[in-house]
Structure formats: C-alpha cells, structure tokens
Amino acid sequence: MSVGIRHDDLRRRNRAMVIGAVRRGGQPSRTEIAATTALSHSTISAISADLIGEGILSEGKPNEAGSLKRGRPQVGLGLNPEAAAVMTVVLSLNFLSVAVIDYAGQVISEEQRRLDTLTMSREALIGECVAIVRRRLEDPDLDVASIARIALAIQGITDTEARAMLWSPITPQTDIAFADILEAEFGIPATMENDCNMMAVALRWRDPERYRDDFIAILLSHGIGMGLVLKGELFTGTHSSGGEFGHMIHRPGGALCRCGRRGCVEAYAGNYAIWRNAGQMGEDAKPVDVSDADMRALAATARERDGPEREAYRKAGEALGYGLGSLFALIDPAPVAMVGVSAAAFDLIEPALREAIAQTAGGQHSTSISFDTEPNELPLIREGCAMRALTFVDQEIFAPSVQVRSGKNVA
Amino acid sequence: MSVGIRHDDLRRRNRAMVIGAVRRGGQPSRTEIAATTALSHSTISAISADLIGEGILSEGKPNEAGSLKRGRPQVGLGLNPEAAAVMTVVLSLNFLSVAVIDYAGQVISEEQRRLDTLTMSREALIGECVAIVRRRLEDPDLDVASIARIALAIQGITDTEARAMLWSPITPQTDIAFADILEAEFGIPATMENDCNMMAVALRWRDPERYRDDFIAILLSHGIGMGLVLKGELFTGTHSSGGEFGHMIHRPGGALCRCGRRGCVEAYAGNYAIWRNAGQMGEDAKPVDVSDADMRALAATARERDGPEREAYRKAGEALGYGLGSLFALIDPAPVAMVGVSAAAFDLIEPALREAIAQTAGGQHSTSISFDTEPNELPLIREGCAMRALTFVDQEIFAPSVQVRSGKNVA
DNA sequence: CCTATTTTTTCGAGCCTCGAAAAAACACTG
DNA sequence: CAGTGTTTTTTCGAGGCTCGAAAAAATAGG
Numbered sequence: 001m002s003v004g005i006r007h008d009d010l011r012r013r014n015r016a017m018v019i020g021a022v023r024r025g026g027q028p029s030r031t032e033i034a035a036t037t038a039l040s041h042s043t044i045s046a047i048s049a050d051l052i053g054e055g056i057l058s059e060g061k062p063n064e065a066g067s068l069k070r071g072r073p074q075v076g077l078g079l080n081p082e083a084a085a086v087m088t089v090v091l092s093l094n095f096l097s098v099a100v101i102d103y104a105g106q107v108i109s110e111e112q113r114r115l116d117t118l119t120m121s122r123e124a125l126i127g128e129c130v131a132i133v134r135r136r137l138e139d140p141d142l143d144v145a146s147i148a149r150i151a152l153a154i155q156g157i158t159d160t161e162a163r164a165m166l167w168s169p170i171t172p173q174t175d176i177a178f179a180d181i182l183e184a185e186f187g188i189p190a191t192m193e194n195d196c197n198m199m200a201v202a203l204r205w206r207d208p209e210r211y212r213d214d215f216i217a218i219l220l221s222h223g224i225g226m227g228l229v230l231k232g233e234l235f236t237g238t239h240s241s242g243g244e245f246g247h248m249i250h251r252p253g254g255a256l257c258r259c260g261r262r263g264c265v266e267a268y269a270g271n272y273a274i275w276r277n278a279g280q281m282g283e284d285a286k287p288v289d290v291s292d293a294d295m296r297a298l299a300a301t302a303r304e305r306d307g308p309e310r311e312a313y314r315k316a317g318e319a320l321g322y323g324l325g326s327l328f329a330l331i332d333p334a335p336v337a338m339v340g341v342s343a344a345a346f347d348l349i350e351p352a353l354r355e356a357i358a359q360t361a362g363g364q365h366s367t368s369i370s371f372d373t374e375p376n377e378l379p380l381i382r383e384g385c386a387m388r389a390l391t392f393v394d395q396e397i398f399a400p401s402v403q404v405r406s407g408k409n410v411a
Numbered sequence: 412m413s414v415g416i417r418h419d420d421l422r423r424r425n426r427a428m429v430i431g432a433v434r435r436g437g438q439p440s441r442t443e444i445a446a447t448t449a450l451s452h453s454t455i456s457a458i459s460a461d462l463i464g465e466g467i468l469s470e471g472k473p474n475e476a477g478s479l480k481r482g483r484p485q486v487g488l489g490l491n492p493e494a495a496a497v498m499t500v501v502l503s504l505n506f507l508s509v510a511v512i513d514y515a516g517q518v519i520s521e522e523q524r525r526l527d528t529l530t531m532s533r534e535a536l537i538g539e540c541v542a543i544v545r546r547r548l549e550d551p552d553l554d555v556a557s558i559a560r561i562a563l564a565i566q567g568i569t570d571t572e573a574r575a576m577l578w579s580p581i582t583p584q585t586d587i588a589f590a591d592i593l594e595a596e597f598g599i600p601a602t603m604e605n606d607c608n609m610m611a612v613a614l615r616w617r618d619p620e621r622y623r624d625d626f627i628a629i630l631l632s633h634g635i636g637m638g639l640v641l642k643g644e645l646f647t648g649t650h651s652s653g654g655e656f657g658h659m660i661h662r663p664g665g666a667l668c669r670c671g672r673r674g675c676v677e678a679y680a681g682n683y684a685i686w687r688n689a690g691q692m693g694e695d696a697k698p699v700d701v702s703d704a705d706m707r708a709l710a711a712t713a714r715e716r717d718g719p720e721r722e723a724y725r726k727a728g729e730a731l732g733y734g735l736g737s738l739f740a741l742i743d744p745a746p747v748a749m750v751g752v753s754a755a756a757f758d759l760i761e762p763a764l765r766e767a768i769a770q771t772a773g774g775q776h777s778t779s780i781s782f783d784t785e786p787n788e789l790p791l792i793r794e795g796c797a798m799r800a801l802t803f804v805d806q807e808i809f810a811p812s813v814q815v816r817s818g819k820n821v822a
Numbered sequence: 823c824c825t826a827t828t829t830t831t832t833c834g835a836g837c838c839t840c841g842a843a844a845a846a847a848c849a850c851t852g
Numbered sequence: 853c854a855g856t857g858t859t860t861t862t863t864c865g866a867g868g869c870t871c872g873a874a875a876a877a878a879t880a881g882g
Contacts, residue, residue: 004425004450005416007870010838014415031860039415040840045862071859072847228741243741247772249733252662261770318663326659326737330639332648359672361658418839421869442829451871456831482828483878 009401011047014039016399018047019056019079023105023394024208027060027076048077056083056103056398079104082146084397086389087136087188089129089152089178090381092195093117093170093222093289097378098132100142101386103393109139118289122173129178130185137186148397150190151389152178153198153381155225157244160236162191169223169258191388195219197234198384199377200227203337205387206380210372214334216327218245218320219377220342220349222289223258224266230331246270248326250319255283268319269349271295271342277312278302292341299345313345317352324353325360328369337372344375420812422458425450427810429458430467430490434516434805435619438471438487459488467494467514467809490515493557495808497800498547498599500540500563500589501792503606504528504581504633504700508789509543511553512797514804520550529700533584540589541596548597559808561601562800563589564609564792566636568655571647573602580634580669602799606630608645609795610788611638614748616798617791621783625745627738629656629731630788631753631760633700634669635677641742657681659737661730666694679730680760682706682753688723689713703752710756724756728763735764736771739780748783755786 014037021033028036034044051057060076081104090097094117099110115128129152137147156168164177182190200217203210213232219225224246228235237243246266247259254263255273267273272287278298279285290298302309324336338346350371357369374380425448432444439447445455462468471487492515501508505528510521526539540563548558567579575588593601611628614621624643630636635657639646648654657677658670665674666684678684683698689709690696701709713720735747749757761782768780785791 004428004448004454004870005421006450007421007837010416010418010421010869014839017415029860037415039417041861042841042863043415043839046839049862069859070849070857072861074860075847237741237743244772245741247740248737249740249771250663252729252733252767252770259772261772263770264772322660322663327741329658329660330648330654330656330738330741356663359663359674360660361655361670361672361675416839418868421838425870440829452830453832453872454870457870460831480828481826481880483830485829 012399012401014043015047015051016395018044018051019394019398020391022057022077022079023390027078029074029076031074033077051398052077054398055080081106082143084148084393085143085146086386086393087133087147087150088382088385088389089133089150089182090195090378090385091117091129091152091154091170092378092381093155095378096128096132097382098136099382099386100136100139100147101390103390105386105390109136109142111136117170118172120171120173122176125171125173126176126178126181130181133182133186147188148393149389150182150186150188151193151198151385151392152182152190153193153195153385154178155195155219155221155223158192158194162193165192189392191392193385193388194225194227194236195377195381196225196227197236198227198382198388199337199339199380200229200234200384201387202380202382202384204229205383210335211337214331215337216324216334217337217339219340220269220271220320220338220346221340221377222271224269224320228331245323245327248323250322256285256287258287265319265323269316269323269342274298274312274316274342277315278309280308295341296344299342299348302345302348310348313348314352316342317349317354318356320349321353321356322360324369325357328357329361333369335370335372337374339374339377339380341375343373346371346373423810423812425454426458426462427806429455429462430805430809431802433468433488433490434801438489440485440487442485444488462809463488465809466491492517493554495559495804496554496557497560497562497797497804498544498558499793499796499800500544500561500593501606501789501796502528502540502563502565502581503789503792504566506789507539507543508793509547510793510797511547511550511558512801514801516797516801520547520553522547528581529583531582531584533587536582536584537587537589537592541592544593544597558599559804560800561593561597561599562604562609562796562803563593563601564604564606564796565589566606566630566632566634569603569605573604576603600803602803604796604799605636605638605647606788606792607636607638608647609638609793609799610748610750610791611640611645611795612798613791613793613795615640616794621746622748625742626748627735627745628748628750630751631680631682631749631757632751632788633682635680635731639742656734656738659734661733667696667698669698676730676734680727680734680753685709685723685727685753688726689720691719706752707755710753710759713756713759721759724759725763727753728760728765729767731760732764732767733771735780736768739768740772744780746781746783748785750785750788750791752786754784757782757784 017037021028021036030044030048034041057077058080060078081102083103085100085102088099094114096115097112099107102108111132154165154168155170157166159166163179167174179190179192196219203217215229217227226243226245228243247264249263250265250268251263255267257264257267271290275290276285298309302313428448432439432447441455441459445452468488469491471489492513494514496511496513499510507526508523510518513519522543565576565579566581568577570577574590578585590601590603607630614628626640628638637654637656639654658675660674661676661679662674666678668675668678682701686701687696709720713724
C-alpha cells in the first residue's frame, strides 16, 4: 500500500533533486538550484557541500563566461566526470554497439561490431555481447571499478522488470535474460530496455523544450515501434515494455503482419509492408527484411513518379494517421518524433497521415500536431541508454535510501 | 521544474496518509496504520492524536467485534462523520441527482429531478443545477458551513482543470463552466468531472482487490465512454478529460458516428448503433436516442432468435473487441468493468468481443482478460463523485500545505 | 490479585530544513 | 588602491519531525 515518508527520505530526495538539477545542465550555481527546487539556500549549500565532498559534483571555473554582474560571481556546479561511469550496449539488426560513458555523459570508450543476428545461435549471440563488454572492461585506460551500471537496448519486447528480452525481430531467439547474464558475469547492475523507450528518453534530454511532459517517439523501420512519455514519465504499459503502437489494429482482418496477425498498423507502415505494396506483391506477401539502401531508393522512386511506390507510402501514412488518431483519442495530441529510415521519407508519408488523422477524434486540431524527423535511430538509442544508466546512478547510488555515505573522495 | 521536499511537507503527507488509511476502511487501529504506512508507532500516535483533537478522526468503541486476543485491545479509528460534508451533482440525460454526503461517506440528504436536458436552454440548465444545490444547502437539518466541496459529473468532455463541461451528448449547450458557476454562487470549491472517470473511482473503492492499479471502466450506453486507471491513478489524457475510447477508429471510413466522423467504435457499439443495425437502417442512419426499455427489449429479442438484432450485438462486440485489443496493445491487458444498460446484454456482446480481441496483439492472453458487468451506472457515478470530493477534503483541507491548524473541535 | 501480552503514549536523541546574519568575492568609484 | 555596494555562499541557532526505547495502559488467563 502507500507508504509513509520517513525522515531520512527527505535528504535522499533532495540530494537526488540537486544532482538532477546539475545533470539537466548549464552548470547551475547554488542560487539557481535553490530557485528551481524551491529549497532554501542553506539546504542547497549543505547538500552541495556533501556532494562535492563525496566527489560527485565539482565546482566549475569561476572565471568562465566572464560574469559581468556586480557582486560575488556565481560558481557553477558540474558533474565530476570521474565520479562513476556507465556502459551502453545497443543490439540492433546485424549490429552490436557498446560505449563507456563517464559521469558527465561523455563517451570515453567505444566499440562497434557487425554480426549476423538473424542466423546466430542463442549462445553465439549472448557470447558476443559478453565478449564485447569484457573487452571494454579490460581497456587499460579504464577504471573498471567505476562502471556502475550497464544499460542494454534492443528492438522488441522486454519484460516488466527490464531484465530480459522476450522477443525481438532481430533474432529468432526468445527470452534471453541479458540483464541477469551481464550482472552474473561482471557483477555490475544491468537493465534491458526497449529501443523506442530509449529514443524517447534521449529526445527528452536533447530538446527538453519540445519534448517535456508528453510526447511520442515513433520508430519507422522494419517494424513500427513507439516510445511514449506521459506526464513526464516513460509510459511502459502496465506490465510489459513499451506500447505496441505498431500492433494497434488499423483494418480488422486486413494485411498480414510480421506478428502473424492481420491489419496491424505495421502491416501497412513497416518497411516490409511499404516494400511489398510498392512491388504490388499483395498484402499477404511474406514480410522480408529490406535494407536501408533499398528503402532510400524506393523513396527516391516514389518522389520521382506517381505509381505503386508512391501509393505504398500513402497507405503507410494512412495507417499511421489512423493509428495516431486512435492514440490521440486516448491521450490527446502531443508532439511526435518520427525516427528511422522511413522518417527520411516522411514527406511521402505526411499528406496521407494528416488526411487520416483529420478523420479521427484525436485529430481535431490536426494541423497543430507537429512532427519532427530523425533518420538515424542508433545515436538516439545510445544516448537514451546512457541517460537512463546515468540517472540510475544519480538516484540509486548517489542518493540511496540507506545512506551509506561511502565517503569516497575522487580527488 | 521538479520541486524539492520541504520540511513541513513531511507532516502534511503523513497526515494525508493516515487519513487515507482510515478512509480505506476497516476501522484500523494505530498499530495497523503503522504497519501499512511503514511509519513508527510514535509518529502514528502523534498524528492521530492531532487528528482526533481536530475532530477529523474519532476512536471507535473498543468493545466492538469482541477482541479475543490477549493484551490491550486495539482501538479502531474511524472518520468523524461531522468533520465535514460534500455534495455530489450528477447530471445525466433528462435527470439531475444531488446528494449530500457526510465525512464518513454516508448520504445524509438527497434530491432527484427529471428534466428535459435535450431541449433546455443554457440558462434553464444552469438554473436548475443552482436551484437544486441551493435547496439542499437550505435543508434545515444540515450544517451548511460544513459542506467543503461539490463534485459534479456529466457525460461528455470536460476541460483539463475540471472546471467546465465542454461538450456533452445530453444537451446541445456547450462550454458551461459549472464548477466556476457553483463556486461563485455558493463559495464552495467545486469540480466538474467526467462520468466515466467517476465510475472508475467508485469501482476502486468498491472492490479494491479487483480494481487496484490498472483497470478499465467502459460505459455502454448511448455513447461509449471510458474511465481508465493506470498505475493507481486516474488517467485523464494529457490535456482534456478521459480517454475517448469510443472514438478510437474501428473501421476507417466506416459507419457514421454521433460525433460526425466515421468508423468510431461507438458507431458500432453505442446504443444508437446497435439499434440502427438491428433495424437494418444502414450505417449512415442518423443517430437517435433509444430508451433503456427499448434496449432491453432489443436484447431480449436478440436472445430469442437469430436475426439482425443478434447480428447488431455481434457487430458491437467486434468493435469493442478490436478497440480493446488496440488499447491493450498500448497499455497491456487489465480488468474491465462494463457499465450501463448494454452491459446487461453483455452475454450477446461477449463472444464476438472475445473473438475480435483474440485477433489483436493485446489479446495474446485473451482468455485471461476478465469482464465484470454493472447495468446501472448512476449509483457508481454518484459514489465516485462522493469519493473524489471526500478525498479532496482529506488531502487539501485536512492536510493542507500551509498548516493553518484551525484547531476547530467538533465535540 | 498477579502475570503475561499487546497496544498506545511519552520522552530524549538525531536529523533536516529554514531564516537571519555573517562571510566571501567581485565590480565600481573616486 | 582603498572604500563601497552588490550578489553569492556559508554559518549558526531555532524549530519540527520521526525514531527507538521505555513506560504506561488495558485486557485475558490463571
């Protein structure tokens, strides 16, 4: 049931708030933090003194950005890059990418690797992941002990507790508890995240003006994925991973979807769906993986001449529009970011999308709904993972419930 | 931005928590409250002493429910019925119902009234509401000063701040700021709530076992409404009122909906949709209001023989099933309560609904999705309003941010 | 009547935040 | 270059809150 607030929760939460204010950026001074958190100067002073003493924060150079104001200059607080580090592991189709990121968010070590995820055995897939992580950990320039968290991301369905990949389009393997495996192997806490959720997290950090409390990130790729932020929090469904926007029903009994069902949004707007419609192979044609290059060529053709290619994109737009309309009927309109290779073809998709959305209850103010596009999803996913892992460190390690006060001093 | 926790917030929140634990029922003892809130006995003791002193809580008879245990018997805490009172105003088609409820949740005064909402002028509608509230306030048995809150409920769309009805099927009038009107008239804080949201609130109080953190209440009536509770909180969309489940798109370009658009779930499952399908009037037939008696007769006919009536219910089930399937794709399956006159015909709806939902991604475990039915929505809406208003009193008046400590003693 | 048991209250200790005042750090002025 | 004004940051005592331990209260059983 609902639990009371203990006295020591107070400090914990306010510590987390100060760290959060600093991470949000701009080298805020103590005074600025006091203003945004509505806590008194004395409190902020005490907490930041603690945090600096523990090597979590550090004071910036006061001479920077030549303060032209009258009195004592504000001294900006920043994150101490050496306070900790995190690792991101992004597993996508035929591609594995790992990075080590310092506490301030800078990449300090990375490795990328092509592999044939669709045909690999379960053991090989796990083995590659473990091996690449091990290689990064053994990097002589790195302080292994400082890596406090690993965040993995994968396209597909993850479990509630962010421990395992349950199903993914990039591999025939199912139910791999990556988080548990890496934790057992390296003794570092790990989580298994959904790629679209990480995209949403990254967008929030990249552009907090536009992507603040409510917004939607849609991945237009082989499949259609969604990351949804509602009321400032990642909405991950009540049980499993992200909202399966791509499998909302567009046309009952309609086109064959990769998931085996019929009429899903993805069966009209996924790369394979656009491809088979453009090739006039019929709506029951077996879904195939289409390369990004082929998709770009397809879009070019569609731009060039009216024909089945253009019609395929129109159908995709229609499906996305009705899907978004139904979604907006539930949650009300919000800014949308279209991410992935087909986001580069959004010019072909948008007209039909807008037309469809205008036919729905959620599209009442359809002209005011704004779309952003970002063709490259991988950097977003990695950034999201990094921020997710760093936020974990901020909250769970540097502002823990049981104040251990490790007193470790990185000086 | 995110705001820090002040020192005085602590008491406020823990006070609210104690009140909440008592309202949740069962005359809990101080020890039981300490257990559920994870606060210490001393804290609970101090807070409950305060609350009893302020006349908010009262100690129950210790001899009740003959405690057979060894030591000092627990003394149950209850809400002092005289601590405050709230008023509910439920405006539904041709019907206005008002009740005064004491702090413990008992109805102490009520009045109901038939009126022709569909033809009334704006002024007449507002006038009737104001008049009926005034009559209750002038009830000689009542302590007017004790009424701390009014909660109105109406079918339709309300604004974000719960101040105004923006649109409702029960009247051609739009944009009536009922909450502001009543506040101005009587000087009592008021809110304007969506009827389906209040149904959801009521279900949560009625059966917290089943309706705890995630569930859905669907109103099957003239229109299709939804109240959605996610992660223990009423989900009211990001901007406006409740999720407009009834206006998710079932079939793009399909049957004509009351909202003027095409293919909405409601255009297949609303009373008028079932009625016109049963009468084989075509999917573009103008929506008409059907009486509850007519709907019951229709259901009886459908049960009796196979024919267009039965087919109409099948279509309704199909629309609801695909709609729920799409919803479940986003939020994952959750218990559903079907409320309203057509919930009494759920036996006719369920087979097609289950068949449809099994075709969707959200219906993966469709057999495990459970439905409850409750034919009568009005009592639910009233209960929900009452609890909403009482919770407001609990949290905003008896556990206020600025501790005024009125010290009023109801003895 | 005494003892065991359980609930509730009391009391001092330890934190935490706050406000006010002091200290610090700089710009401006003559 | 010393003095003054301004703004930021720290210090310090006061007031609150929760907690744990111990005491007090209330009952059943013998």
